[in-house]
Amino acid sequence: MREKILYILGALAALLLARNIWVMLTGLPDEAFQGAIFRIIFFHVPAAFTCFLGFFVALIASISYLKTGRMQWDSLAVSATETGLAFGAANLVSGMIWARIIWGIWWTWDWRLTSMLVCWLLYAGYLVLRRAVEEPAQRARLSAVLSILSFTVVPFVFFSIKWFRTQHPQPVLYGEGKMDAGYRAMLYGNWVPLLMIAAVLVAVRMQQERRMRELDALRREAHAF
Amino acid sequence: MTALAVENVWKYYGDFPALRGIHFEAARGACVALLGRNGAGKTTLLRILAGLSKPSRGAVRVLGQDCLSEEARRGTGMLGHGIGIYDELSAYENLRLFAALYGLPDAHRAAMEWLERTGLERVRDGLVREFSRGMRQRLAVARAFLHSPALLLLDEPFTALDDRAIALLQGLLRESLAAGATIVMSTHQLREALELATHVALIVKGKLAHAGERTAAMVDDPGYLYREYGEA
Amino acid sequence: MLYFRQVWTIAAKDLRSELRTKEALNASLSFALVILLLFSFAFDPTAEMTREISGGLLWLVFAFAGALLLNRSFARELENDCLDVLVTSPVPASALLLGKVLANWVLLLGIEAVCLPVFGVFYNADWARQPWWLALVMLLATWGVTVIGTMFSALTVNLRLRELMLPMLVYPMLIPCLMAAMQLTTALVAGQAPEGDQLAWLRMLAGFDIIFTALSVALVETVLIG
Numbered sequence: 310m311r312e313k314i315l316y317i318l319g320a321l322a323a324l325l326l327a328r329n330i331w332v333m334l335t336g337l338p339d340e341a342f343q344g345a346i347f348r349i350i351f352f353h354v355p356a357a358f359t360c361f362l363g364f365f366v367a368l369i370a371s372i373s374y375l376k377t378g379r380m381q382w383d384s385l386a387v388s389a390t391e392t393g394l395a396f397g398a399a400n401l402v403s404g405m406i407w408a409r410i411i412w413g414i415w416w417t418w419d420w421r422l423t424s425m426l427v428c429w430l431l432y433a434g435y436l437v438l439r440r441a442v443e444e445p446a447q448r449a450r451l452s453a454v455l456s457i458l459s460f461t462v463v464p465f466v467f468f469s470i471k472w473f474r475t476q477h478p479q480p481v482l483y484g485e486g487k488m489d490a491g492y493r494a495m496l497y498g499n500w501v502p503l504l505m506i507a508a509v510l511v512a513v514r515m516q517q518e519r520r521m522r523e524l525d526a527l528r529r530e531a532h533a534f
Numbered sequence: 535m536t537a538l539a540v541e542n543v544w545k546y547y548g549d550f551p552a553l554r555g556i557h558f559e560a561a562r563g564a565c566v567a568l569l570g571r572n573g574a575g576k577t578t579l580l581r582i583l584a585g586l587s588k589p590s591r592g593a594v595r596v597l598g599q600d601c602l603s604e605e606a607r608r609g610t611g612m613l614g615h616g617i618g619i620y621d622e623l624s625a626y627e628n629l630r631l632f633a634a635l636y637g638l639p640d641a642h643r644a645a646m647e648w649l650e651r652t653g654l655e656r657v658r659d660g661l662v663r664e665f666s667r668g669m670r671q672r673l674a675v676a677r678a679f680l681h682s683p684a685l686l687l688l689d690e691p692f693t694a695l696d697d698r699a700i701a702l703l704q705g706l707l708r709e710s711l712a713a714g715a716t717i718v719m720s721t722h723q724l725r726e727a728l729e730l731a732t733h734v735a736l737i738v739k740g741k742l743a744h745a746g747e748r749t750a751a752m753v754d755d756p757g758y759l760y761r762e763y764g765e766a
Numbered sequence: 767m768l769y770f771r772q773v774w775t776i777a778a779k780d781l782r783s784e785l786r787t788k789e790a791l792n793a794s795l796s797f798a799l800v801i802l803l804l805f806s807f808a809f810d811p812t813a814e815m816t817r818e819i820s821g822g823l824l825w826l827v828f829a830f831a832g833a834l835l836l837n838r839s840f841a842r843e844l845e846n847d848c849l850d851v852l853v854t855s856p857v858p859a860s861a862l863l864l865g866k867v868l869a870n871w872v873l874l875l876g877i878e879a880v881c882l883p884v885f886g887v888f889y890n891a892d893w894a895r896q897p898w899w900l901a902l903v904m905l906l907a908t909w910g911v912t913v914i915g916t917m918f919s920a921l922t923v924n925l926r927l928r929e930l931m932l933p934m935l936v937y938p939m940l941i942p943c944l945m946a947a948m949q950l951t952t953a954l955v956a957g958q959a960p961e962g963d964q965l966a967w968l969r970m971l972a973g974f975d976i977i978f979t980a981l982s983v984a985l986v987e988t989v990l991i992g
Contacts, residue, residue: 427938430938527548
């Protein structure tokens with residue numbers, strides 16, 4: 310039953326994406342300054358939103374794990390973090406592609422991109438920590454604490470890098486001005502299929518975690534006695 | 535109130551139950567020998583009693599207080615696998631430190647007293663790093679008994695002790711028991727342990743297979759319990 | 767009151783241990799001085815360049831040196847199973863943490879105090895033009911580094927590959943604190959008293975310290991007791 314829901318969700322997301330891409334290519338005119346590549350923003354920005362939503366869900370899951378001790382919360386925390394990292398990577402890569410085409414450089418220390426990179430490294434550390442802990446309850450406990458500490462530092466990262474940048478002017482990735490209403494609708498509109506994909510990824514990952522826990526318990530039992 | 539009450543304690547590592555429904559009590563002046571094969575859960579249980587680990591389910595009460603509370607910790611002494619003293623500090627500094635951590639009113643006097651009782655007063659200013667193994671063991675024993683704990687937890691204490699240290703420890707244990715302390719001692723050295731024990735608890739695959747008074751049969755034939763419960 | 771005495775007992779023990787063996791202190795200080803000297807030698811910065819990079823260079827040096835020091839913080843308790851004895855004692859886990867943070871803070875400040883004159887000599891920089899403000903920034907930023915570093919030392923104490931993992935986990939967390947310290951230090955070494963923007967950095971630094979000290983104090987017991 311659960312798998313059927315996931316398939317349907319995935320299919321819906323694919324349909325929505327196809328429809329959006331069609332609209333992007335035909336419905337919206339080329340941005341005056343940035344050309345056809347401007348459309349990448351409709352993936353670049355929602356990917357960032359999804360990434361941080363993932364980290365936020367991981368925060369809630371981590372706090373819940375520490376309060377209740379139920380391993381399902383730990384599974385949610387790791388799944389949400391991994392999915393968030395995937396979308397964060399999408400944001401970084403799309404940003405790099407854009408910078409390459411517009412500016413001819415692969416990387417720019419634009420404050421948003423830089424902040425995303427730092428946060429990405431922060432949460433990559435979360436995965437590294439998990440890999441270093443064998444015992445599931447200890448792993449859940451330590452990574453929950455790390456998740457809480459990491460999310461707390463995210464706003465600090467954004468502010469400090471933004472202030473740093475305003476004191477050292479650097480190329481800006483895209484304009485600070487508000488976007489046209491039509492564009493904004495597409496921006497948020499494209500977020501919906503991305504969120505659906507994120508939900509599917511999280512659900513699949515949680516399933517995988519559940520199976521690994523069962524295996525681990527069986528293995529421990531076999532070895533102990 | 536009982537000195538130690540272990541109330542239906544479960545401990546999970548992930549989904550694997552290392553301890554399953556451990557439930558027993560110990561009165562003041564009781565010495566419980568905790569028996570069981572390696573991997574049965576003895577160390578896990580002792581760590582929970584010492585407040586190093588939280589039970590997944592159930593609770594442990596020491597003199598009425600939860601074992602994780604400050605009051606319970608103040609009355610608990612532990613001798614684990616490691617000796618628990620600092621190599622870079624002197625014998626005196628070590629005992630002084632632990633006396634302060636346990637809130638003893640006169641840390642200096644307590645430290646000096648226990649240096650004498652364990653025969654280390656002449657090396658009080660020597661760094662532990664330079665001590666012989668026997669001296670380190672005696673200092674570890676001093677550390678464990680320093681604050682006159684009401685509950686003593688010992689994890690295989692007689693392993694790796696030399697004769698002098700064993701005699702010292704047994705003497706101190708008898709003294710504490712007479713003064714009303716409670717002892718829980720996990721051990722493989724059945725003979726030494728059963729001499730002191732008033733009660734015996736056997737853990738088999740995380741469950742408490744037997745908990746009761748030490749009988750003559752156990753002292754005469756230490757392997758008897760293991761055979762009884764199919765562990766031999 | 768008892769709580770602060772316990773914090774002090776732990777801090778004193780750590781300081782006494784470290785000052786007696788000086789292992790981590792020597793490694794940390796040598797590393798810091800080597801980087802400072804090598805950089806001066808390799809780039810031979812002009813006065814102008816030095817003015818621009820002073821904050822960045824100094825705090826990179828302090829951060830790297832700090833990592834060496836902080837790694838040992840909880841790791842030293844593993845020998846002879848002393849960590850178990852400390853956790854089992856009536857000292858609350860938060861007092862244990864704060865005591866260690868305090869000891870590390872003092873040690874790292876000591877290293878910084880040695881590095882500054884060396885910097886002054888080899889880079890021909892007059893770094894003490896705003897001594898009180900500089901001292902304040904050093905105290906606050908060093909506290910930020912040690913609080914995070916010590917907390918992560920506790921987090922990773924029982925893990926293998928601890929030495930490799932600690933820097934990897936700690937540096938992204940420290941970026942806001944280090945950026946603030948770098949900005950402020952560059953300005954102060956150049957002789958400007960902080961104003962406007964600089965004060966905002968100072969406030970952020972203080973906020974960072976308060977929030978992460980509070981969080982660490984709240985979470986350390988969960989970390990140490992399984």
